[in-house]
Amino acid sequence: xxxxxxxxxxxxxxxxxxxxxxxxxxxxxxxxxxxxxxxxxxxxxxxxxxxxxxxxxxxxxxxxxxxxxxxxxxxxxxxxxxxxxxxxxxxxxxxxxxxxxxxxxxxxxxxxxxxxxxxxxxxxxxxxxxxxxxxxxxxxxxxxxxxxxxxxxxxxxxxxxxxxxxxxxxxxxxxxxxxxxxxxxxxxxxxxxxxxxxxxxxxxxxxxxxxxxxxxxxxxxxxxxxxxxxxxxxxxxxxxxxxxxxxxxxxxxxxxxxxxxxxxxxxxxxxxxxxxxxxxxxxxxxxxxxxxxxxxxxxxxxxxxxxxxxxxxxxxxxxxxxxxxxxxxxxxxxxxxxxxxxxxxxxxxxxxxxxxxxxxxxxxxxxxxxxxxxxxxxxxxxxxxxxxxxxxxxxxxxxxxxxxxxxxxxxxx
Numbered sequence: 001x002x003x004x005x006x007x008x009x010x011x012x013x014x015x016x017x018x019x020x021x022x023x024x025x026x027x028x029x030x031x032x033x034x035x036x037x038x039x040x041x042x043x044x045x046x047x048x049x050x051x052x053x054x055x056x057x058x059x060x061x062x063x064x065x066x067x068x069x070x071x072x073x074x075x076x077x078x079x080x081x082x083x084x085x086x087x088x089x090x091x092x093x094x095x096x097x098x099x100x101x102x103x104x105x106x107x108x109x110x111x112x113x114x115x116x117x118x119x120x121x122x123x124x125x126x127x128x129x130x131x132x133x134x135x136x137x138x139x140x141x142x143x144x145x146x147x148x149x150x151x152x153x154x155x156x157x158x159x160x161x162x163x164x165x166x167x168x169x170x171x172x173x174x175x176x177x178x179x180x181x182x183x184x185x186x187x188x189x190x191x192x193x194x195x196x197x198x199x200x201x202x203x204x205x206x207x208x209x210x211x212x213x214x215x216x217x218x219x220x221x222x223x224x225x226x227x228x229x230x231x232x233x234x235x236x237x238x239x240x241x242x243x244x245x246x247x248x249x250x251x252x253x254x255x256x257x258x259x260x261x262x263x264x265x266x267x268x269x270x271x272x273x274x275x276x277x278x279x280x281x282x283x284x285x286x287x288x289x290x291x292x293x294x295x296x297x298x299x300x301x302x303x304x305x306x307x308x309x310x311x312x313x314x315x316x317x318x319x320x321x322x323x324x325x326x327x328x329x330x331x332x333x334x335x336x337x338x339x340x341x342x343x344x345x346x347x348x349x350x351x352x353x354x355x356x357x358x359x360x361x362x363x364x365x366x367x368x369x370x371x372x373x374x375x376x377x378x379x380x381x382x383x384x385x386x387x388x389x390x391x392x393x394x395x396x397x398x399x400x401x402x403x404x405x406x407x408x409x410x411x412x413x
Contacts, residue, residue: 175286
């Protein structure tokens with residue numbers, strides 16, 4: 001069963017303007033399925049790290065000559081020789097919508113494509129399902145987009161909650177990878193184990209020389225267990241007996257393969273001592289639950305990591321919504337050494353939008369204390385209405401400027 005993706009509008013827009021579109025993202029997030037369903041008439045070739053499919057690496061010109069456009073080239077990082085030939089063909093014919101490329105290794109794809117197809121290709125970042133996609137409402141107006149355009153419009157909007165097929169705990173426990181959405185509960189742990197093994201053997205091994213891959217797997221599980229925290233390379237390394245330098249290098253591998261995301265710290269020109277450490281998030285809450293050996297959705301409800309896993313889910317929703325905007329807002333976190341913090345701060349058009357994430361159904365005024373501290377610290381900044389994102393029933397005011405909003409809110413037109 002195919003669930004339509006929110007990126008389909010952006011794909012169609014880019015295909016009308018660029019000769020090539022590159023869709024990047026982690027393994028099994030649905031890149032190939034997305035393109036094949038949106039362009040059923042296109043030819044499709046998937047490259048392999050070992051086999052030279054259709055002799056494409058040996059003779060890319062002959063390979064391209066034998067395929068009509070539109071042409072989908074899956075996992076392009078395994079056939080970088082093809083990109084130079086694509087460039088020559090596009091320079092002779094800049095008709096939009098000819099080539100669609102996918103890749104699951106960020107550095108490999110960007111190095112291969114960005115250098116050769118500058119000005120000729122546009123990029124789409126794809127992740128696992130968003131909440132709207134799992135509820136089969138991908139074209140719903142996103143509340144984040146409304147907030148960034150005009151916070152007053154969001155306050156006055158008609159808001160309902162998405163009707164999910166799963167409870168909140170099961171939704172986060174399953175994670176957002178397309179296959180995990182459809183599998184029975186009993187085999188989800190087997191799926192997560194297979195996913196990690198395949199990722200390490202197919203993606204990570206091709207990117208770096210790691211002496212102990214079993215230890216790297218432990219490192220990945222540890223990073224997932226520490227999601228939604230400030231990144232501490234010394235702590236990560238100490239937990240499994242590697243140096244901070246090795247820890248940083250391994251996190252770079254996770255970032256390059258879309259398994260780990262980091263939010264930089266915002267400090268501005270504040271006099272207060274502010275942390276400069278980034279905040280790290282595992283890409284998928286299902287991986288986080290598996291890494292913590294959380295066996296069922298019910299076990300997640302009372303687990304000490306509940307708040308961090310919920311924050312990871314909300315940040316993933318924000319990240320997916322932001323990826324559809326052009327240009328994208330800057331995203332930060334803010335944390336002082338005295339303990340004041342704001343989970344996310346978005347910056348767009350010189351305005352700042354603070355956001356707290358709380359894993360409880362009844363957020364209160366005290367939950368806006370970090371946002372209030374941010375306003376007091378940066379009185380010169382145009383700080384907009386803040387939001388506390390929570391699994392609450394409806395949008396409601398928490399103080400004179402800030403509101404709580406359901407994490408699964410949707411705008412009713």
